[in-house]
Amino acid sequence: MNRRAWLLVAVALPILVLAGWVWHQERQLARGTPVILDITGYDPRDLLSGHYLRYRVDWGVEPCIGQPDRPVWICLRPRGKAAFDGPPPGCRLFVRARCRNGRVEAGIERYYVPESKAADLDRRLRTQGMRLEIAVTPDGRAAIRRLLPAPARPSPP
Amino acid sequence: MITPYLARRLQRWEAAGLIDGTTREKILAWETEHGRGWATRGLLALGALILGVGLISLVAANWERIPPGLKLGADFLLLTVLAGAILRARPDGGARETLIFLFQLVCLASIGLIAQIYHLSGAPWRALALWSVIMLPVTLFARSSAPWSAWSSGLLAALGLWLNETAGGLSSTSLLLNGWLLAEGALLLHLLGLRLDHRPMAAAFGIWALALGLALTFGIDLLLHDGRKLPRLVPWLPVGYLLSLAVLALAAGRRLLRPGGLLILTLLLVMVGGVVTVLALDTNPPLLGSHRHGLAGALFSIGVLGLGLALSGLQGWRGPFRVFLVFLGLRIYGIYLEAFGGLAATGAGLVISGLVLIAVVLLMRRIQARFGRRS
Numbered sequence: 001m002n003r004r005a006w007l008l009v010a011v012a013l014p015i016l017v018l019a020g021w022v023w024h025q026e027r028q029l030a031r032g033t034p035v036i037l038d039i040t041g042y043d044p045r046d047l048l049s050g051h052y053l054r055y056r057v058d059w060g061v062e063p064c065i066g067q068p069d070r071p072v073w074i075c076l077r078p079r080g081k082a083a084f085d086g087p088p089p090g091c092r093l094f095v096r097a098r099c100r101n102g103r104v105e106a107g108i109e110r111y112y113v114p115e116s117k118a119a120d121l122d123r124r125l126r127t128q129g130m131r132l133e134i135a136v137t138p139d140g141r142a143a144i145r146r147l148l149p150a151p152a153r154p155s156p157p
Numbered sequence: 158m159i160t161p162y163l164a165r166r167l168q169r170w171e172a173a174g175l176i177d178g179t180t181r182e183k184i185l186a187w188e189t190e191h192g193r194g195w196a197t198r199g200l201l202a203l204g205a206l207i208l209g210v211g212l213i214s215l216v217a218a219n220w221e222r223i224p225p226g227l228k229l230g231a232d233f234l235l236l237t238v239l240a241g242a243i244l245r246a247r248p249d250g251g252a253r254e255t256l257i258f259l260f261q262l263v264c265l266a267s268i269g270l271i272a273q274i275y276h277l278s279g280a281p282w283r284a285l286a287l288w289s290v291i292m293l294p295v296t297l298f299a300r301s302s303a304p305w306s307a308w309s310s311g312l313l314a315a316l317g318l319w320l321n322e323t324a325g326g327l328s329s330t331s332l333l334l335n336g337w338l339l340a341e342g343a344l345l346l347h348l349l350g351l352r353l354d355h356r357p358m359a360a361a362f363g364i365w366a367l368a369l370g371l372a373l374t375f376g377i378d379l380l381l382h383d384g385r386k387l388p389r390l391v392p393w394l395p396v397g398y399l400l401s402l403a404v405l406a407l408a409a410g411r412r413l414l415r416p417g418g419l420l421i422l423t424l425l426l427v428m429v430g431g432v433v434t435v436l437a438l439d440t441n442p443p444l445l446g447s448h449r450h451g452l453a454g455a456l457f458s459i460g461v462l463g464l465g466l467a468l469s470g471l472q473g474w475r476g477p478f479r480v481f482l483v484f485l486g487l488r489i490y491g492i493y494l495e496a497f498g499g500l501a502a503t504g505a506g507l508v509i510s511g512l513v514l515i516a517v518v519l520l521m522r523r524i525q526a527r528f529g530r531r532s
Binding site for chain 1 (some may be wrong): 216218221229233236237239240243244248260264268269271272273274275276277278279287291292294295296297391
C-alpha cells in the first residue's frame, strides 16, 4: 500500500469509529426495553459537551453502600433486588452496573441539556425531582431515552 | 524566511573565515526560497485552534432547535470534507498540517457531540483515550508541531486523568504518580521520536517531559519538606522502574545520547525512583528525620536540576539547559530564604548551594573541554 492509501486509512478510521459508535447507541436505544426511573440531582457543566444534569437514580435498592469497587446487577422487574455475581434469581429485566465510591454507576448518570434551559431544569430537578426513561438491553446495558417531569402530586384536600 | 538569528550567525561564520561571502549569499538565497514560513504556519495553526475551540463551544451550547440527526449529519459531513481536503493537500505544504490539526479538533468536538446526544456519562479520560487512539494514524502523517502538541497533550491528559481515578481521586499520591509515570512516559516517547528521526514528535514529548519532570522535582521537594509518606504508591513502583529501564534501554540502543549522557540519565532516574520509593515505603532514613526534611527536599531538587543541567549541556540542548539553569538558581535562592531560621542553618544552606553550583559549573567546563565544544 502506498503512502496516499495509508493516509486514506488514517483519515477514514476516526470517521468510521465515530459512525460505529453512533450506530451502536442507536441500536441499543431501539432494541432496549423502556423503563422509567425516579431521579433527584443537580447541574454541573462539561467543557466538551456542555451543561448536564447529574442525579441519583432511585433503583429501589441500594446495594453499593459500604461495598468496594465491583460489578453489580440490579433487578428492575421485579424491583428491589440486586446481586454481585450475576443477575438476581427470578429477575426478568436487570441493569449491569458498577459500585463506585458507595454509589451505583450504570452509565446513565448524566443528562445533557440545552444551555438556555439548564437553570430551569436544574431548579425543577432539585425541587420536584424528575423521571428518566431508559432503554435496557437483554444483557443489562442501559441507555437514556428522555427526561420526563415528575408525576403530578395530588393536591391536599 | 531569514530569521535575524540565522543572519547574525552567517555574519559571524563569515567573519571567522568559516564560510566565504559567496557561500553566505547562497545560503541566504536558499533559505529565502525554501524557508519554512514558520510565522505563516503558526498563524494558520492559531486560526485552526480558534476555529476548533469555537466548534467545541457551539457543540457544548447544545442548541435544542437543531434535531440530533441534523447535528450528527452536519458533523460527519464536516469530518468527511476535512478528510478529503487532507487527502488532496500537498504533502509538504502548511495547508495539510493546518487541516490535520483542525481534523483533530473537530474529532474531539464530535466525541463531545455524540456523548451529548446519547447522554453518555463516562469519565473524561475515556473520551481523551478514544480520541488519542483514533487520531494516532493521521497524526503520524503530520510533520509540524501543532498536531503533535495537540496529540501529546491529549494522550498525557488521558493517562493523567486515568491515573488520578485509579489512585482514588486527587491527592498527593495521584499527583506524584502523574508526575513520575507521565514524565518517564513522555521521556520515552521523546527518545522514540529521536530514534525515528521524527522531530515534531520528539519536540512535543520533550517539552512535556521537561515540564512534568520539573513539576515532579518540586512536588517531591515539597513532600520531603513536609515529611509526607505515601504508602498507596507501592503498587505502582514496578511500573515506574520498568519505565525507567525502557527509557535507558531506548537511550542506549541507538546511542541517542553522547557518552556520559547515559550515565547522567541513569543517575537522574535512579535518584528520582529512589526518593519515590522512600516516600512510598516509609523507610524513614536519617536524612528525612524530623527537622531535616527541608534540607532533604532542597538537596533532592538541586541534585536533579544539576543533573538535568549537566545532561542538557552535554547534549547541546540549549532550551532545556536555560530552563534548568533558571530553576536551579531559583531553588538555591529558595534555600537561602528557608534557612533564614537560624545562623547555622543559613550558613549550611549557602555553603552547600555554593559548592553545588561551583561543582556543576566545573563539571560542565570539563565536559565541554572533553568534547571540544565551547558555549
